[in-house]
Amino acid sequence: MTDTDAVDILLVEDNPQDAELTIRALKKHNLANRLITVEDGAQALDFIFCRGKYATRELSHSPKVVLLDLKLPKVSGLEVLRALKQDERTRSIPVVVVTSSREDPDIKTAYSLGANSYVVKPVDFDAFAESVSSLGLYWLLVNQPPK
Numbered sequence: 001m002t003d004t005d006a007v008d009i010l011l012v013e014d015n016p017q018d019a020e021l022t023i024r025a026l027k028k029h030n031l032a033n034r035l036i037t038v039e040d041g042a043q044a045l046d047f048i049f050c051r052g053k054y055a056t057r058e059l060s061h062s063p064k065v066v067l068l069d070l071k072l073p074k075v076s077g078l079e080v081l082r083a084l085k086q087d088e089r090t091r092s093i094p095v096v097v098v099t100s101s102r103e104d105p106d107i108k109t110a111y112s113l114g115a116n117s118y119v120v121k122p123v124d125f126d127a128f129a130e131s132v133s134s135l136g137l138y139w140l141l142v143n144q145p146p147k
Contacts, residue, residue: 041075085114
């Protein structure tokens with residue numbers, strides 16, 4: 001098993017500051033030990049579907065949750081979400097959209113594509129850290145995924 005096989009959280013975030021804040025919030029509750037971050041939608045799809053530099057990864061070792069920004073370079077977050085939920089092998093991976101978009105069409109589209117949750121990034125760091133920590137605690141410790 002490679003390091004990229006043992007992943008609990010896949011963080012898909014192109015903004016380095018938001019990624020760092022998310023990682024810090026997860027570390028605060030010891031939830032970042034098995035986390036990988038990718039910076040665009042193409043990298044996310046490569047990771048999830050074991051392509052490109054992740055070709056040696058086992059598809060059967062899916063992340064427990066994907067934290068997905070919508071506004072991504074190369075491939076949008078909505079396209080990543082669509083690809084994940086259309087493929088039978090990855091459909092059951094929980095996807096939490098964590099984005100700055102409060103646009104109703106984005107929210108509706110994300111849920112219609114199969115998002116499990118939609119969280120708008122708070123501007124305040126403490127509120128953001130609390131939101132991310134709660135997400136991590138729920139999806140890693142409380143939620144019971146299918147076997």
